[in-house]
Amino acid sequence: MPRVALFIPCFVDQLSPQVGIDMVQVLRRIGCETYFPSEQTCCGQPAFNSGFWDEARPVAERFVRVFENAEAVVCPSGSCTTMVRNFYRDLLADSPLREVAAALAGRVFEFSEYLVKIAGVEDVGAEFPHRVTLHESCHALRELHIQSEPRKLLSRVRGLELVELPHSEECCGFGGAFAVKFGMISAAMGDAKAANVDSTQAEYVTAVDPSCLLHLEGILRHGKHRARTIHLASILACESSREKGAAL
Amino acid sequence: MESASQSSREAILARIRAALGTSAGAPSAPVAAPGGIFPPIPNPLERFVAECAANFTELTVTANRVETVEVLARILHELPAGEIYVQDIPELRELITRADGKDVTWSSQGPPAEACQATVTQAEALVAMTGSILVSSLGCGGRGSSVVAPCHIVVARVQQLVPTIEQALALVKERGLPARSSFVGLITGCSRTADIEKLLVIGAHGPRRLAVVLQQ
Amino acid sequence: MRGTAAQEFLRQSVEKTADLEHRRIIRWNIDNYDTAVNRGKSRFADWQAARDRCQQVKREALARLDDYLLQFEKQVVARGGKVFWASNSEEARNYVTELAVARGVKRIVKSKSMVTEEIHLSPALEKAGIEVWETDLGEYIVQLRNEPPYHIVTPAMHLTRLQIAELFRAKLPDVTADDHQSLVAAARRALRKAFFSSEMGISGANFIVADAGMIAISTNEGNGRLCTSVPRIHVAVTGIEKVVPRLQDLAVLWPVLATAGTGQPITTYSTLIGGPRQPGEADGPEEFHVVLVDNGRSQLLADPEQREVLHCIRCGACLNACPVFRHVGGHSYGTTYQGPIGSVLTPHLRGQDFNHLSFASSLCGACAEVCPVRISLHHHLLENRRNAVRTAGQPWKEGMGFKLWSWAMRSASRYRVLTGLARRAARILYSMGYEGSWIDPAAAWTAYRAAPAIPRQSFRQWWESQDGKR
Numbered sequence: 001m002p003r004v005a006l007f008i009p010c011f012v013d014q015l016s017p018q019v020g021i022d023m024v025q026v027l028r029r030i031g032c033e034t035y036f037p038s039e040q041t042c043c044g045q046p047a048f049n050s051g052f053w054d055e056a057r058p059v060a061e062r063f064v065r066v067f068e069n070a071e072a073v074v075c076p077s078g079s080c081t082t083m084v085r086n087f088y089r090d091l092l093a094d095s096p097l098r099e100v101a102a103a104l105a106g107r108v109f110e111f112s113e114y115l116v117k118i119a120g121v122e123d124v125g126a127e128f129p130h131r132v133t134l135h136e137s138c139h140a141l142r143e144l145h146i147q148s149e150p151r152k153l154l155s156r157v158r159g160l161e162l163v164e165l166p167h168s169e170e171c172c173g174f175g176g177a178f179a180v181k182f183g184m185i186s187a188a189m190g191d192a193k194a195a196n197v198d199s200t201q202a203e204y205v206t207a208v209d210p211s212c213l214l215h216l217e218g219i220l221r222h223g224k225h226r227a228r229t230i231h232l233a234s235i236l237a238c239e240s241s242r243e244k245g246a247a248l
Numbered sequence: 249m250e251s252a253s254q255s256s257r258e259a260i261l262a263r264i265r266a267a268l269g270t271s272a273g274a275p276s277a278p279v280a281a282p283g284g285i286f287p288p289i290p291n292p293l294e295r296f297v298a299e300c301a302a303n304f305t306e307l308t309v310t311a312n313r314v315e316t317v318e319v320l321a322r323i324l325h326e327l328p329a330g331e332i333y334v335q336d337i338p339e340l341r342e343l344i345t346r347a348d349g350k351d352v353t354w355s356s357q358g359p360p361a362e363a364c365q366a367t368v369t370q371a372e373a374l375v376a377m378t379g380s381i382l383v384s385s386l387g388c389g390g391r392g393s394s395v396v397a398p399c400h401i402v403v404a405r406v407q408q409l410v411p412t413i414e415q416a417l418a419l420v421k422e423r424g425l426p427a428r429s430s431f432v433g434l435i436t437g438c439s440r441t442a443d444i445e446k447l448l449v450i451g452a453h454g455p456r457r458l459a460v461v462l463q464q
Numbered sequence: 465m466r467g468t469a470a471q472e473f474l475r476q477s478v479e480k481t482a483d484l485e486h487r488r489i490i491r492w493n494i495d496n497y498d499t500a501v502n503r504g505k506s507r508f509a510d511w512q513a514a515r516d517r518c519q520q521v522k523r524e525a526l527a528r529l530d531d532y533l534l535q536f537e538k539q540v541v542a543r544g545g546k547v548f549w550a551s552n553s554e555e556a557r558n559y560v561t562e563l564a565v566a567r568g569v570k571r572i573v574k575s576k577s578m579v580t581e582e583i584h585l586s587p588a589l590e591k592a593g594i595e596v597w598e599t600d601l602g603e604y605i606v607q608l609r610n611e612p613p614y615h616i617v618t619p620a621m622h623l624t625r626l627q628i629a630e631l632f633r634a635k636l637p638d639v640t641a642d643d644h645q646s647l648v649a650a651a652r653r654a655l656r657k658a659f660f661s662s663e664m665g666i667s668g669a670n671f672i673v674a675d676a677g678m679i680a681i682s683t684n685e686g687n688g689r690l691c692t693s694v695p696r697i698h699v700a701v702t703g704i705e706k707v708v709p710r711l712q713d714l715a716v717l718w719p720v721l722a723t724a725g726t727g728q729p730i731t732t733y734s735t736l737i738g739g740p741r742q743p744g745e746a747d748g749p750e751e752f753h754v755v756l757v758d759n760g761r762s763q764l765l766a767d768p769e770q771r772e773v774l775h776c777i778r779c780g781a782c783l784n785a786c787p788v789f790r791h792v793g794g795h796s797y798g799t800t801y802q803g804p805i806g807s808v809l810t811p812h813l814r815g816q817d818f819n820h821l822s823f824a825s826s827l828c829g830a831c832a833e834v835c836p837v838r839i840s841l842h843h844h845l846l847e848n849r850r851n852a853v854r855t856a857g858q859p860w861k862e863g864m865g866f867k868l869w870s871w872a873m874r875s876a877s878r879y880r881v882l883t884g885l886a887r888r889a890a891r892i893l894y895s896m897g898y899e900g901s902w903i904d905p906a907a908a909w910t911a912y913r914a915a916p917a918i919p920r921q922s923f924r925q926w927w928e929s930q931d932g933k934r
């Protein structure tokens with residue numbers, strides 16, 4: 001039975017815990033043993049993205065130590081996975097933990113890529129009879145090259161009607177601190193995304209990044225759009241006729 | 249101004265060398281042909297014909313001298329009244345005479361006048377890949393001869409056709425054009441702009457008509 | 465963020481993002497561009513291999529930049545041309561202005577050159593009493609409107625045909641109709657007079673070809689050809705980084721530049737110029753001057769992390785791919801170079817005042833994805849941010865905030881306590897209806913978005929409650 005360490009990003013822990021809960025349920029359903037290293041806090045991305053590399057470094061080093069013995073680490077966020085896999089190399093270039101971090105990078109996976117590429121599973125026994133459209137989160141798409149995995153998983157969800165989102169690869173506008181430092185631009189990008197979602201007449205927009213979804217949910221509600229957001233893990237967690245609502 | 253230029257020159261070179269960390273560079277790597285980047289061109293003439301149609305070059309393929317003269321005469325006749333400027337080489341002197349060209353200024357007499365209706369030149373080569381004409385100031389009657397008039401007529405032979413831009417540039421080197429000709433250019437269709445609402449308009453500042461008479 | 469450039473950017477971007485007409489026009493332009501580029505890419509057997517090749521060529525060029533520039537200079541001089549090396553904007557500007565004045569130049573025609581914008585050449589020439597005519601149609605239009613170019617490749621993409629028609633009717637004598645053809649014809653008539661009455665033509669250069677000793681200029685309109693054929697003096701102004709080692713390199717660079725720039729197989733006029741008119745040539749300028757501009761480029765060359773930024777071939781693809789550019793528009797940047805390349809490059813050329821541009825990005829990476837020479841633009845934005853924090857510093861509140869954050873994140877118990885407190889406070893505030901008010905610490909979020917519902921339980925609290933039910 002594969003043993004999977006759960007990497008639950010700080011904002012998922014605090015603001016979208018249901019995403020983590022649903023991910024755990026799906027992993028167990030496909031036969032993984034999951035555990036949560038409770039010493040974890042944050043991967044360091046907020047400080048790193050804002051240019052505060054010296055403040056981010058000790059947080060990143062801590063992350064590496066917390067997870068260094070895990071066989072596989074699974075995370076329900078493309079951006080946080082990217083931080084560890086792609087950016088720790090630069091951030092920890094002068095750190096004594098450089099090698100450990102590099103080794104760890106090969107064992108950290110975003111949730112959908114873990115299911116499809118590592119566990120080799122596309123049908124997780126999910127049912128979600130709704131019209132859904134997929135937003136392609138930037139980090140997952142361009143940094144981790146995750147494009148087919150979410151689609152494969154969604155195609156096996158019973159009753160789910162997947163509609164292509166126009167300009168699905170365009171950024172939703174979150175971008176971390178950008179969302180508050182340049183709120184007007186961030187909102188305009190979100191509005192453009194919301195208009196595209198409207199055009200699909202989907203009930204739900206999904207993605208592999210909870211940060212995109214937090215931002216989009218806020219935009220959709222604020223602009224009184226019809227659709228609501230739901231993380232891929234929450235769709236996959238829905239079994240047979242027992243439905244789950246949107247993320248808490 | 250001269251000494252200021254010299255000192256800046258030395259300063260810039262010094263900064264570049266410091267930045268590169270070496271004063272003698274490594275020999276440049278052998279030129280890798282851009283093989284595999286572009287699809288092969290099995291039939292260059294066919295490709296040239298298709299590309300000319302796409303870039304609005306008016307291409308007429310003729311079988312022999314007689315037909316070439318006929319086509320040239322027709323084009324000249326269609327032009328509005330006015331001067332034509334012709335590259336001064338024996339072949340074109342002969343063709344223009346036979347085609348009954350009137351009101352001719354030759355490239356040996358100077359640059360083309362602003363109001364001339366057409367220019368007539370040969371080409372250094374033709375490029376199938378993009379439907380282009382390769383010209384040079386030395387070999388095609390100067391610079392203005394391929395851009396000043398609203399109509400540019402090129403008289404060429406099929407043997408001048410090369411498949412790719414790469415081969416055209418190799419030809420430029422082979423003929424020693426950089427050393428001998430101050431201008432070399434690749435012309436692909438007529439002048440155009442899409443600066444207004446991205447709508448393509450043919451005929452901006454250069455010729456709005458490029459006619460190539462291609463003799464077998 | 466500090467300084468007027470940052471404030472001005474914020475002000476303009478707030479205005480522009482609310483301008484729905486602007487958003488519509490730009491979206492339409494870019495959709496057309498995307499369609500054309502996809503068609504253009506299909507002409508390549510292997511577009512990725514083309515990008516690799518272009519990256520390789522530029523790497524080689526920079527690795528021996530001094531040798532290649534000298535190789536170029538030698539041949540230009542042998543043909544009777546002059547090469548002037550300018551350390552900065554001022555030297556470049558002065559050279560061209562003094563030359564024009566010394567030669568009695570009254571009128572100049574200019575083809576498109578971003579470097580001449582960068583060094584603010586036109587104002588200097590005009591101050592010396594010389595008339596300067598922009599001849600690239602987009603540049604001509606914005607010149608008539610007295611505004612800077614909106615985009616490095618399509619300077620007037622923010623204007624509609626009707627706006628341009630109105631402009632032409634006001635400024636040109638014989639504008640008869642409103643359609644695209646007539647407007648272009650009106651511009652042609654006006655500019656033709658300028659071409660044939662100017663003593664000097666100024667151009668840029670897309671590439672400096674070292675082995676041939678020639679500059680390469682790519683245009684569609686023919687204005688570049690006329691600027692460099694008719695006037696008796698030709699001055700080419702270019703950045704030192706434009707070098708390519710061999711003429712053969714253009715076999716890939718020309719099609720790539722055209723494809724990424726406009727979706728064309730190649731631009732109509734792909735021109736090479738190496739000197740003034742040579743003996744035996746029918747026409748051409750009597751004088752040829754090349755001004756090689758450094759202006760901060762050699763400094764960037766010395767930065768091993770960011771040297772590749774000098775690979776840029778100024779195709780404009782990153783601007784078109786950038787969602788931020790699309791929403792704030794080219795003018796909001798307030799810089800010569802806009803979009804992702806502008807944000808990355810400008811602090812190096814103009815200093816700390818422009819650090820804010822590197823923060824005005826969601827780091828989506830679309831720019832790097834489309835860049836034909838594979839510059840990792842979004843990663844360079846991150847590096848610029850780090851450099852900004854280290855050298856210019858950020859607002860002290862932010863610095864304190866991240867120090868506190870770092871301290872909190874280094875202990876699981878501190879993390880739990882602080883986040884627990886924050887969540888409880890947020891739940892209370894929102895339940896009392898203070899969402900979006902001055903008390904709301906997340907007001908910057910809630911100004912544009914509904915606040916998220918704050919969960920009662922964090923994930924780890926749930927996990928602990930599941931103990932034994934693994």
